[in-house]
Every structure is written in structure tokens, then in C-alpha cells.
Amino acid sequence: MFGIELSLVWAVLIAVAVFLYVALDGFDLGVGILFPFAKNARERDQMQAAIAPVWDGNETWLVLGGGGLFAAFPKAYAALMPALYLPIFLMLLALIFRGVAFEFRHHGRERGRKLWTVAFSGGSIAAAIAQGLVLGGFVQGIAIEGEVFVGGPFDWLTPFSLLVSASLVAGYALLGAAWIVFKTQGELAERARRWVKQLALLTALAMGAVSLATLGVDARVTERWGLTMTSVDWPVFIKLAPLPLLAGVILFLMWRGIEERKFLRPYLYAVCLFLIGYVGLAVSLWPFIIPFAMTPADAAAADNALQLMLCGALVMLPIILAYTAFVYWTFRAKVDDDAAYH
């Protein structure tokens, strides 16, 4: 249609949708993860108010990611979903609790309120853990024969996926803390600044650990990076070395942003950090849509389906991004000191 492979276009579009999900719902989930560290009910209210108007739109990117995978790559979807059955259901159940808690927390009385407070943070933590397990299970590859998943129900449960899971919890918490710095002020914002610093270090360590562990997942990854436990293939590695270096620079900038009391920058740097991890992952797994088993071309839907959807996406995505931006702009104020903006 445009002289490039349609399946590739869709692979990129879905990758972008998933990244937008991580960057946006990541801070929603992060706020939930940090809920237990709030000092009192008022702080928890502030934290929730910082995300209440936008969480639903953020979560829709997850539906686009899942729905897009179904529509554009039905074979990949059909192989992946049964393989990751249990962590996906854990995620869905967790998202149910977390999603309803936004409204329910304000309708519950004494005990109900406590229950939905716990459900909100518990749901956020469990959703992050489950997404980490899904990602870990995905990266390590799944057992496929022909086009069908043939492994067991717990194949995804490995030390590797648990490590990815823990890292994602730390990373989401970092996004959440940086968002709290952006959206609140006073004591809570001060504390969130400290959280950002601590979580930035933790996330950096976790990303390093996951990166090293990913090298061990498959010989093809090791080859791509030119790194083994004992030797470095410098000509290969030097081309990719900017990625970890850039991560270091961003970490430094984030630190300075916090010291200089910038509002939005820590969050943007945190997103950049995720982006680097994401690109690193893409480099490791390229050209597979299911690691080491299926490429986008193998899994793609019929061309006319991809074309029809591309027409829709080319028209709708700019509109969606425009009104999403409008909604964020509408709620640009800090949640605490409402009056100052009106």
C-alpha cells in the first residue's frame, strides 16, 4: 500500500500503543502502588484526585494494545493469550478492583472506604506484578508447535519473569512518584521527591539486572548485543552502547530535575527511561512478534483487514491524541490548591 510491509506498520503501531499504555497507565498504577506510603486519608485523596479524570483514557491504550494484537496479528494473539492465561487473568481481576475503587472509595462508609482503599493499592500492585509476569513470560518465549501454544499453564513462572515483575513494580512506582511531584504540592510533593530519588536508583538497578538476565534468555539476544558473561564483541556492542549510556544520562538529569524542584521533568525523564528499556527490548527481540517463534509477517491478518484498520487508525489516532491532550490540558492544575487556578 505504501511501499512498506503492512504487518511491520502494524507491529510499530501496536508497540506505540503499548508504550503509551505503560507511560500513561504506568503512573496511575504507580500512584496505587505508593498508596500505602501516604501519611493519611487526605494525602490518599490527593493522590487519587491526581489521576481520577484521566485513568480511564489511559487504560484504553491497553485495550487498543490487546484489541490491536487480535485484529492485526490474530495468530500471535491466539498463541500468546493461552500461554499467558493465568497472569492475564490475574491482571484483569486486579484491574477490576483498582478500576471500581476510584468511584467506590467515595461511596463507601467507614469499613467500605477502608476496603476500597486497600483494593485500590492492592489492585494496582497486583496488576503491575501480573503485567511483569506477562512481559517476562513473553520475552523468554513460549512453546509453539505450528501456530499453537503447546506448553504448560505455568511456563511463564520463572526466576526471570519474577525479576521482570519486581522491576516493573519499581518502574511504575517511579512514574507514579514523579506524577505526584507534578500534580501535588506541599508535604506530599516533598515526600514524593524523595520517593523519586529512591525509586530512580531502584529502577536503574532493576533495569540493569533485567538487561543482563535478558542476555541469557536466548543465544540470539547475546549475539545481537555482542555480550556474553566472559567476553565482549566490541564492534557489535559499540553500536548499541549508546542505549545504556543514555539511560545513565537520563538518570542524572532526573536527579538534577528533582534537586532543582522542577515539576514535570522528573516524570518526563522517567518516561524516557522506560523508552530506553523498551527500545533495548525491541533490539533484543527483533524481528519477532512472539520471541524466537513468529515474526509480524507470520502472524499478520489478511492484507485487506490491515488496510482497513490502517485507514481508521490514520484518521482516528491524531484525533484521539488531540482530545487526549485537550483533556490533560484541561486538568493541568495541581490538585491540591485548586483555587489558585481559577
Add this chain to the structure above:
Amino acid sequence: MEWDALLLSRLQFAFTIGFHIIFPAFTIGLASFLAVLEGLWLLTKRAVFKNLYLFWVKIFALSFGMGVVSGVVMSYQFGTNWSVFSAITGSVIGPLLAYEVLTAFFLEASFLGIMLFGWKRVGPGLHFFSTCMVAIGTLFSAFWILSANSWMQTPQGWAWAEDGTMVATNFAEVIFNPSLPSRFAHMVLAAFLTTAMVVAGASAFALLRKKALAESRVALRMAVLMMALVTPVQIMAGHESGIVAGEHQPAKVAALEGWWTTRTQQPTVLIGWPDEEAERNHFELVVPGLGSVVNNAESEDVLPGLDQFAAEDRPPVWITFWAFRIMVGMGLVMLTLGIWGAGAWALKRLDAATWYHRALVLAAPSGFVAVLTGWITAEAGRQPFVVYGVLRTADAVSPVPAGSVATSLLFFIVVYSIVFSAGALYILRLIAKGPESDEPAPQSNQPPGTPLGAAIEEAP
């Protein structure tokens, strides 16, 4: 019956969609109701409309939240439990679902934020615009999901590809498949009526308790108008839907009518006890010949009974038969209440008709019952196929162990019971409280934590 992954996946899908469908059914109607209320308020500046809006928007927010979370579940279950279905039909209905996300979900989710929390941050025009966008989004969503579901009922515009998957030969035919127009109309009207029944019940309850009288009277009138005007149209839409099903899905119609033998002059079975072993109905009460008339057949036309279909190609008769009867029964309840209300209104007795108010309170859930049983009629009637006549449900299931599905099903039952009974409790509490009658004083110092509460107080 074996408790394998197939049966468990079917139970899980039925359970999760049964829960899910009542929320969109309610919020589609409620979103339009809210748009009308806000429009009327901007037009007339009468406080009743604003008070009603602020009351129903709280209930909308609760229902919408529950619809969203149960809907996310639906979007992943195609892959987790019906992966073979996904792989085979992905190129045909995948784009329809993608369009649902692109045109509807983002629209609803984004503008909902402004609708609930944007009172002070945008002008009244933009706020009204946001309410309308949410309402339109719910309708778009209904269109695409019904297009996909209707294609599964009456598939056309597709062909087999070499690798055993389906491809679309004509997407216009896929999207505008034969059963879409009547089923879309039937579903949207069902959503409007479901909302009208709840609004009528809540308003009648408030009137019985002498609360928020001005608001309750206005809302009651709007609901009665909807019932009286839309129920007859809905019955016609349902009839049309049945005629289309008769052309394309004769086994479904035979099952829901309780016809075992192929013959002219089919009866209408009012009630009966279908027995799939004996291939007949016990204790049946019939009106001879009426079935053919209702199905637009001439007196010499032969209409197929279940004996035309091999036992393994028949839908579960008992479920389809009874679900259909309950749905029709609810429709008759709504029709009666609509006529009764219109009559009382014409005689200027609507506000004092205590018995009518009591009946409305009792009938408040009738829309939900009708939607659920209507959905069961449509979906159980499609069995044993997932794509009618083409792909069997048994051939569509994922290669997952029964243990995994049993676990997820068990957790769904527990979690849904907790979450949705809490939601129902909060909605009933709000209804019991009723709308605020007088304007709350605007406060400059907002409590940060109760966003919805704050949204209400921020309202101009």
C-alpha cells in the same frame, strides 16, 4: 456433560458477558438521558434539569466504571479462552473491534473525565459537548460490537483462505450483515428502555416518599414518555429481528418458538416445558396458527421445526425457549406500564397514582431482565455454532487446561460478586437518597479527595 475447558470456557464467557452487558445497556441509555437533561438545562435554565443531571451522573459514573472493568475482561477473553476462534476470524471481525476502540472507547473514556470533573475547568458549552461525546461514544460502541456479533449470527462477505482462516471478501457486507440493522436498533432501544425503567422506578420511589418532588415529577414524565413511545417501536424492532433470524437462523427460531415439527400453520406456544429427549413440549398452552402469522408466513407456508435439524445442530431448546418468553414478558410489562402512565398523565393523575408508582418501583429492573434474557436468546440460539453454520463453538476453544479455566471462573464469580454487589449497594443508596432539590452553595475551598462530590459542588 464433561467439565472440560470447553464447558468451563462457555460458562465463564456467559457469566462474564452476562454481568458486563447490563452495564452498557444501562449506560448507553443513561448517557443519552444525561445529554438531554444538560441540553434542556442550558436551554431553559431550570434548576430541576441541573439537579437531575447531577443526581444521575453519579449513578452513571458508578455504572460506567463497572462497565469499563468488566469490558476490559471481555476484550482479552477472545484470546485466552477462544484462541482458535480468534485465529480463524481475526481478519474478518478484528477490524470491527479495532474500530470500536478507535472510535468509541477513547471518546467515552476521555470525555468522561471532563463530564465528571470538568465543571469548573471548561465552560458550559464544552461541558455539554463532552456529555454528548460520551453519549455518542456509547452508541458507536454499541454499533461496532453489534456489527461483530451480528456477523457471527449471520455471516457474509467472507471466504476461506488457504491456511484455514477466514478473510473478508467485502467489508461492507461484513459490517452491514443482514441481522445488524434490526439487532442494533433492538439493542439501543433496549438500552433506552432499561434506563427509562430505572429512572421511572427511582422517581416513583422518591414521589412515594415525598422527596425532591419537582425533580421526580419531571423525571417520571420523561421516563413515561420514553416507555409509552418507545416500547411499541421496540416490539416492532424485535419482531423484525425475529423475521431476519427466521430467514438466516431457522433452528434458533424453531427453538425459541418451541416448534418440534416442520409444518404449515405453526402455533404460538405461550408456555410449555420443552423436552429435548422426547422432542416435544410438555404442558403446553398454544394458540394454533398464530406462530406462522407472527412470523409473517402465509397460511400454506411450511415453517421449519427442530426435526429439520440433526440433534447435534440444535441450540439448547429449554434455555432459548424460556429466555425468549421472559424477554417478551418484560416487554409486555413495559408496554402496560407505558400505557398506564400515559393514561394517568392524560387524566392529570400521574403524580398521585400511588399504585402506579408502586408498580414502577417493582418493575425498575425489568429492563435488565429483558436485556439479559434477550441476549441469552440470541447467543444460546446461535449454538452449537460460534459463527452460525460455519464454525462450531467446540472447535473454537483455546488449548488451555480445564484447571486454569476452572480457577479463573471461580475467581471471577467471587470477585464479581463482591465488586458488583458493592456497586449495586452504592447505586441503591444513591437512589434511596434521591436527587438534591435545592442548589448547594458553591464552595471555593474544595475538599481534594471527593472528586465526584467536588464535581457536584463545583457545578455552576
